[in-house]
Amino acid sequence: MDGVLVDIYPVFFKLHEEETGERLTLSDIEGKLEAEAFINQRRWVNTPGFFRNLPVMKDSRKVLGRLNDKFEIIVGSLATEFPECMTDKQMWIQENFPFISWKQIVFCGDKNLIKADIMIDDHFKNLDGFEGITLLFTQPHNTLVKDTRHVRVNDWPEIEKLLLKQ
């Protein structure tokens, strides 16, 4: 979800500036995991309500809708680490991706427990152990890694091109 369906970085930048007065730039945080880049990040994501109203990643609704017509889509989220937030996360999916039913949602603590053929994710910790095809969704924390065994995608139209227009 975060960093793939949820456009989470603009929210982190804004909250960080509000709470610390410091305006971070992309170059300040590139290559750092979210919790390293934003000192209060773990508190934010543990706050009930945080996940309820977050911006949708550009083009994700349109492209995921098209993918959902052709593939068996599962929306998976590492959510059991933040047990207060699962209801918010599911409500957010239902509101913003109404074509995804509750049967297609998995909240877990380890994405490698999910049976699937293709994984789209922004984190190496999720992609590296996955046996199927892996698409690395570009986010500031992963941009500095140039060579990976994953296919890098920079936005949802690139995913559409790869998976639907070949």
Place this chain on the structure above:
Amino acid sequence: MDGVLVDIYPVFFKLHEEETGERLTLSDIEGKLEAEAFINQRRWVNTPGFFRNLPVMKDSRKVLGRLNDKFEIIVGSLATEFPECMTDKQMWIQENFPFISWKQIVFCGDKNLIKADIMIDDHFKNLDGFEGITLLFTQPHNTLVKDTRHVRVNDWPEIEKLLLKQ
């Protein structure tokens, strides 16, 4: 969880009597799914707080703890159908099965999305499509089915005997 780790039927019997004045017996509800047997069941399980304080199935803590030392245990629950209840369910697991970490918990809408070798469940809808070894945990709704392709287990000591004492 329900009907395997959670001893849910005594709760259903009690709530049903409190709300309707009718004292059901086992023979009234045998062979019926929970929502058929107890007319208010869907309301109960959709009520925030319901899953927070439920009785633990006899011997499950002890046996699951022993299994957890030998197997990679995942606690999976069909929970996304009731999005208000996931936090309660996870708190209940953490309280009653403290050896199960958040990394071992999966909340989903379809248990066949979980990668595993053995499934212990009380519902045919979960077991029938599973490719690995399937243990059918006896609960009132499944007792009338005599021949199944699953191994029936009547309690947790039987599971221990099957999986740990061979």
